[in-house]
Amino acid sequence: MSIIQVKNLKKSFGDLEVLKDINVVIEEQEVLCVIGPSGSGKSTFLRCLNRLEDITDGQVIVDGNDITSKKTNINKVRENVGMVFQQFNLFPHKSVLENVLLAPMKVSKKNKEEAKAKALALLDKVGLKEKAESYPGELSGGQKQRVAIARALAMDPKIMLFDEPTSALDPEMVGDVLEVMKQLALEGMTMVVVTHEMGFAREVGDRVIFMDGGYIVEENEPNALFGNPQEERTQAFLSKVL
Amino acid sequence: MERFQEVFTNAFPYLMDGLQMTIYIFLIAIVLGFIIGLIVALLRLSPIKILNWIAIWFINAIRGTPFIVQLFFIYFGLNSLAWISFDNVTAGIVTVAINAGAYFAEIIRAGIQSIDKGQTEAARSLGLTSSQTMRHVILPQAFRRMLPTFTNQSIISLKDTSLLSIIGVADLVQRGQVQTAATYAAFEIWFIVGVIYFILIYLLTLLSDFLERRFVLR
Numbered sequence: 001m002s003i004i005q006v007k008n009l010k011k012s013f014g015d016l017e018v019l020k021d022i023n024v025v026i027e028e029q030e031v032l033c034v035i036g037p038s039g040s041g042k043s044t045f046l047r048c049l050n051r052l053e054d055i056t057d058g059q060v061i062v063d064g065n066d067i068t069s070k071k072t073n074i075n076k077v078r079e080n081v082g083m084v085f086q087q088f089n090l091f092p093h094k095s096v097l098e099n100v101l102l103a104p105m106k107v108s109k110k111n112k113e114e115a116k117a118k119a120l121a122l123l124d125k126v127g128l129k130e131k132a133e134s135y136p137g138e139l140s141g142g143q144k145q146r147v148a149i150a151r152a153l154a155m156d157p158k159i160m161l162f163d164e165p166t167s168a169l170d171p172e173m174v175g176d177v178l179e180v181m182k183q184l185a186l187e188g189m190t191m192v193v194v195t196h197e198m199g200f201a202r203e204v205g206d207r208v209i210f211m212d213g214g215y216i217v218e219e220n221e222p223n224a225l226f227g228n229p230q231e232e233r234t235q236a237f238l239s240k241v242l
Numbered sequence: 243m244e245r246f247q248e249v250f251t252n253a254f255p256y257l258m259d260g261l262q263m264t265i266y267i268f269l270i271a272i273v274l275g276f277i278i279g280l281i282v283a284l285l286r287l288s289p290i291k292i293l294n295w296i297a298i299w300f301i302n303a304i305r306g307t308p309f310i311v312q313l314f315f316i317y318f319g320l321n322s323l324a325w326i327s328f329d330n331v332t333a334g335i336v337t338v339a340i341n342a343g344a345y346f347a348e349i350i351r352a353g354i355q356s357i358d359k360g361q362t363e364a365a366r367s368l369g370l371t372s373s374q375t376m377r378h379v380i381l382p383q384a385f386r387r388m389l390p391t392f393t394n395q396s397i398i399s400l401k402d403t404s405l406l407s408i409i410g411v412a413d414l415v416q417r418g419q420v421q422t423a424a425t426y427a428a429f430e431i432w433f434i435v436g437v438i439y440f441i442l443i444y445l446l447t448l449l450s451d452f453l454e455r456r457f458v459l460r
């Protein structure tokens with residue numbers, strides 16, 4: 001069974017209908033990239049996948065759990081769904097290591113030694129082991145984002161959600177973060193990535209969806225979507241960004 | 243100058259007893275007040291309407307009435323009921339605590355709301371519950387930000403304790419009154435009392451500055 005199933009998803013903020021009828025199925029180990037103009041609902045769609053936004057209508061099934069149902073323990077589902085934000089959202093009062101340790105210790109109740117060994121291994125993986133004792137305020141944007149990725153990975157998620165993870169970074173920092181994400185993809189992580197990095201979508205994505213006005217306008221594998229877009233709106237968007 | 247020295251040596255030990263009472267009341271009341279403030283702030287922010295409403299009315303009632311009326315209401319008013327009875331020190335502590343609690347509640351609420359909502363989202367996305375998020379992510383940051391306003395309110399509460407002398411609590415002011423009556427040295431006594439309060443409040447400010455530097459937001 002597919003790891004994420006979205007059926008007739010609708011989301012409104014008050015009178016404003018932001019997601020109009022979203023249907024998408026995501027397979028295990030797939031890397032799905034989401035592109036589209038500003039305000040098209042990309043972030044809202046992503047945030048519905050771990051219910052950071054209340055879902056107005058439709059059904060979202062994540063790893064076998066219907067997260068639209070009030071009976072589902074959403075905290076349990078979130079343990080398996082990591083999220084990385086544009087603005088990093090590291091905890092500024094905690095050291096890098098403590099940022100990574102918080103969820104394993106408080107949510108999974110792991111013992112400190114075990115959790116710490118794992119956290120250091122993850123920091124090593126994102127190239128920041130030597131920053132373990134630093135505080136977020138002492139890091140560059142690219143380093144912050146890599147810590148945020150390590151923090152999400154510490155819960156051993158099955159799915160990782162990325163919301164424009166490189167948009168707040170200086171250009172020279174973007175590469176390091178994309179490299180870490182590419183590595184994750186190669187290891188078989190299921191990933192949903194909202195991005196403006198068309199190069200990344202093309203190279204790493206298994207499939208790309210183009211959103212506009214609260215709908216999925218077009219979806220295809222990257223080469224087809226970028227090379228031969230079928231819809232007028234996709235063509236117009238791509239001609240502006242490529 | 244000689245007279246001052248004489249008054250000082252005679253009155254000082256008594257004033258120190260009063261100071262002890264003032265500090266004792268202040269410390270207990272401020273800790274209780276903080277707990278009350280935290281609870282009321284969380285009620286104030288809770289999504290449950292009725293809890294919200296209770297918190298808002300508690301805060302309004304305290305902010306909208308003079309401290310002295312609150313004190314009289316608790317000491318004379320509540321004490322006059324058949325089923326309740328407490329001494330003046332207890333009444334004093336309770337009044338200062340409740341009064342400080344209402345102001346702390348607003349300070350804590352503002353502190354919590356000043357924390358970026360991305361912090362909550364990051365914590366919740368990791369699987370933390372809302373109370374774990376509050377405890378480990380929001381409150382530690384909010385408390386640091388609140389420290390200066392928190393100190394201000396503590397200083398106000400410390401000054402409020404001086405009003406407890408009116409219901410006969412043997413605090414610094416009440417000792418000052420007794421000593422003035424005994425020595426007729428009003429000028430010297432009230433000068434000394436003033437200096438003692440000043441030092442006490444100065445120490446509080448130093449402590450706050452120290453904590454602020456110690457927990458500087460990174």
Ligand SMILES: Nc1ncnc2c1ncn2[C@@H]1O[C@H](COP(=O)(O)OP(=O)(O)OP(=O)(O)O)[C@@H](O)[C@H]1O
Pocket residue numbers: 013016018036037038039040041042043044045
């Ligand atoms: N909490 C909210 N309350 C009200 N409106 C919102 C809220 N969040 C998003 N919106 C609106 O929903 C629409 C879609 O927003 P969303 O953030 O999903 O777009 P996006 O595709 O991610 O855009 P961007 O590329 O700029 O990040 C926008 O019109 C936005 O103003």
Ligand SMILES: [Mg+2]
Pocket residue numbers: 042043044163164
């Ligand atoms: Mg967005």
